[in-house]
Each structure stands twice: as structure tokens, then as C-alpha cells.
Amino acid sequence: MRKPADPNARMALRLSGIVVVMVALSFAAVPFYNWFCRVTGYAGTTSVAEQESDVVLDRTVTVRFDANVERDMPWEFRPVERQMELKIGETGLAFYEAYNPTDRPIAGTASYNVSPDAAGYYFSKIQCFCFTEQVLQPGERMQMPVTFFVDPEMVNDRDAKNVRHITLSYTFHVTDLPEAQAALDAPAATKTSIN
CATH class of the missing domain: 2.60.370.10 (Ctag/Cox11)
Known part of the structure; x- marks a missing residue:
């Protein structure tokens, strides 16, 4: 029978996933902002x-x-x-x-x-x-x-x-x-x- 996963390990895995998503979004933010400004004339x-x-x-x-x-x-x-x-x-x-x-x-x-x-x-x-x-x-x-x-x-x-x-x-x-x-x-x- 399989033991339930450690709650701390699950939380660490979730937080790691959030960090990866946030880093990816930060790299996408500048090109997206530049595109948005060109299309809308914003700023x-x-x-x-x-x-x-x-x-x-x-x-x-x-x-x-x-x-x-x-x-x-x-x-x-x-x-x-x-x-x-x-x-x-x-x-x-x-x-x-x-x-x-x-x-x-x-x-x-x-x-x-x-x-x-x-x-x-x-x-x-x-x-x-x-x-x-x-x-x-x-x-x-x-x-x-x-x-x-x-x-x-x-x-x-x-x-x-x-x-x-x-x-x-x-x-x-x-x-x-x-x-x-x-x-x-x-x-x-x-x-x-x-x-």
C-alpha cells in the first residue's frame, strides 16, 4: 500500500511551480508590453x-x-x-x-x-x-x-x-x-x- 505524499513536499512542489510560472511571465512581460504599446499607442x-x-x-x-x-x-x-x-x-x-x-x-x-x-x-x-x-x-x-x-x-x-x-x-x-x-x-x- 502506498503512503500519502508528504504535505511539505507537495507544498514545495506547488511553490516551485508558481515560481517557474512567474519567472516565465516576467520574461514575456517586456515583449508583450512593447507589442501592446505599438498596437494601441499607449504611453x-x-x-x-x-x-x-x-x-x-x-x-x-x-x-x-x-x-x-x-x-x-x-x-x-x-x-x-x-x-x-x-x-x-x-x-x-x-x-x-x-x-x-x-x-x-x-x-x-x-x-x-x-x-x-x-x-x-x-x-x-x-x-x-x-x-x-x-x-x-x-x-x-x-x-x-x-x-x-x-x-x-x-x-x-x-x-x-x-x-x-x-x-x-x-x-x-x-x-x-x-x-x-x-x-x-x-x-x-x-x-x-x-x-
């Missing part, structure tokens, strides 16, 4: 478009541009133009400028968001320097483009239809690269060296 996450909008409305919106660097990033980073007014659905082209004042190559990636949050889902980027890593050589200055439009569907959203001002904000973060890679030029932008 000002923008959309990516493959082409321009085929509808342009008479209503305009003012897009403001903001630039920041994380604490350890030595670059100087700023928008070339502080704001622009464009029709909803019209394609806009804005430039940001980065400068590496140090004596070594530095790589960076840009994180971004849009405010107000309700406009994030409707702010569509066609091309952006934030899609790839950027490398600046010592003393190098680079102008980086972002091509975008505000989706006309925004006027049908009860939470976003009254938005008249949108702020597109970027923050550059240092990215570690092997020295050989850091010496390569970043191909996606217009660059000039400062001597």
Missing part, C-alpha cells in the same frame, strides 16, 4: 508606416520637437527646427542634429515617445534615425531625418480628435560597440566633420 508609442497617407485633411496640427540625452551620453543633441505646422495626413520632414564633442567614436540609439499619449497611435513614422543605431566619430556632427505624418483617423477618435499640438520627443542613449564597428560611418544620415 505615446508611435506607429511605423511604409508609405505616406493618401488622405490629407484641411485641419492642421502643430508638431513640436524635443531632444534629450541620457546622463552618460556626451553628445550634444537638438532639433534643427523646434516646431512645424502641417495638415493632418500631410507628410512632414524634420531633422535632428547630433554632435560628438569627444575624442573617441560613440554609438547611440534613440528612444522616443509622443505626447499627448492619445496621439501616439496616430503619429506614423515612415523613416527615422531612431530605427537604427547611430555612430559619431570624434568631432563629427550629423543631421538625422525623421519623415512622418499624423493619421487622418485621429479626428474620429473621441480621445484624440481635439489634439492640436503634438510633441515628438527623443532621448539618445549610449550603445556599446566593438572598437572596429565604432570606427565605421553611420550610412543613414548627412554628416560633416568638424576640425
Whole structure:
């Protein structure tokens, strides 16, 4: 005849199972959150478009541009133009400028968001320097483009239809690269060296 299992062993097995499930969920949380933000525009996450909008409305919106660097990033980073007014659905082209004042190559990636949050889902980027890593050589200055439009569907959203001002904000973060890679030029932008 079989003895009943030790209650402590059963409890330990159950707790181990809970720990395994929680660890698995913690690893899935970041990709799920990123997907959720892209789909819903939550937290000002923008959309990516493959082409321009085929509808342009008479209503305009003012897009403001903001630039920041994380604490350890030595670059100087700023928008070339502080704001622009464009029709909803019209394609806009804005430039940001980065400068590496140090004596070594530095790589960076840009994180971004849009405010107000309700406009994030409707702010569509066609091309952006934030899609790839950027490398600046010592003393190098680079102008980086972002091509975008505000989706006309925004006027049908009860939470976003009254938005008249949108702020597109970027923050550059240092990215570690092997020295050989850091010496390569970043191909996606217009660059000039400062001597």
C-alpha cells in the first residue's frame, strides 16, 4: 500500500511551480508590453508606416520637437527646427542634429515617445534615425531625418480628435560597440566633420 505524499513536499512542489510560472511571465512581460504599446499607442508609442497617407485633411496640427540625452551620453543633441505646422495626413520632414564633442567614436540609439499619449497611435513614422543605431566619430556632427505624418483617423477618435499640438520627443542613449564597428560611418544620415 502506498503512503500519502508528504504535505511539505507537495507544498514545495506547488511553490516551485508558481515560481517557474512567474519567472516565465516576467520574461514575456517586456515583449508583450512593447507589442501592446505599438498596437494601441499607449504611453505615446508611435506607429511605423511604409508609405505616406493618401488622405490629407484641411485641419492642421502643430508638431513640436524635443531632444534629450541620457546622463552618460556626451553628445550634444537638438532639433534643427523646434516646431512645424502641417495638415493632418500631410507628410512632414524634420531633422535632428547630433554632435560628438569627444575624442573617441560613440554609438547611440534613440528612444522616443509622443505626447499627448492619445496621439501616439496616430503619429506614423515612415523613416527615422531612431530605427537604427547611430555612430559619431570624434568631432563629427550629423543631421538625422525623421519623415512622418499624423493619421487622418485621429479626428474620429473621441480621445484624440481635439489634439492640436503634438510633441515628438527623443532621448539618445549610449550603445556599446566593438572598437572596429565604432570606427565605421553611420550610412543613414548627412554628416560633416568638424576640425
